[in-house]
Amino acid sequence: MEKDVEKIQEKAVELLRGKAGTFKVVTKRSDKSFPVISPEFNRVVGAYIEQKMPLEFSSAAPDITLEIEINQEGAYLFFETIICGGGLPTGVEGKVLLLVENEADLLAGLLFMKRGCSVFPVAFTEKDISLLQAFSPVELKLLHMVKNFKELEELANKKEISILVTGQVLGEESKWKTNLTVMKPLVAYSKKQIKEQLKWFRSLGQFPTNLE
DSSP states (O other): OOOOHHHHHHHHHHHHTTOOSEEEEEEEEOOTTSSSOHHHHHHHHHHHHHHHSSOEEOSSSOSEEEEEEEOSSOEEEESOOOOOOOSSOTTTTOEEEEEOSSHHHHHHHHHHHHTTOEEEEEESSOOOOHHHHHTOSSOOOSOEEOSSHHHHHHHHHHTTOOEEEOOOOTTOOOOOOOSSEEEOTTTTOOHHHHHHHHHHHHHHTTOOOOOO
């Protein structure tokens, strides 16, 4: 809706109509030109709600949390926040090949997708890439199978890709001989951190999280 204080107050009451218990208001003001800062706007809207409705404010453990986001486009009022992978829109920062040999490589691919890259998975043996697909806005189709690095580089040239992504960490030095630029986003990760990050992504994508 439009960024008008009185209209936002009225809309808040409309959305809360029929609800009972305690509430609080949480405002995020991305548009800094909006004249009321977030803490003050919480108070302004909260006081109006208490005046108009039989609801009681509670900061500790409210039954209802009304969130308000004010950005350049307008004001958004909502009760539910859905956690997702976050990051930049996939595809806005170019293309990379992802060499899939283990689950750490899947995490490396997911992190590049968060940075806006389109990921083309490639492997020497059949691998499950369903976790990548869960966060890809486009159909990944089939895993690209290659026999060696010569075929991998031929595929990269065909797709006009110069970067190869892998999930290698510090100490896992590669014996590969390739003209591609190799990027290792997990180089400073521990095995525990990799497992935790994979578990988090799997929970978002509704995959089993009992990783060994």
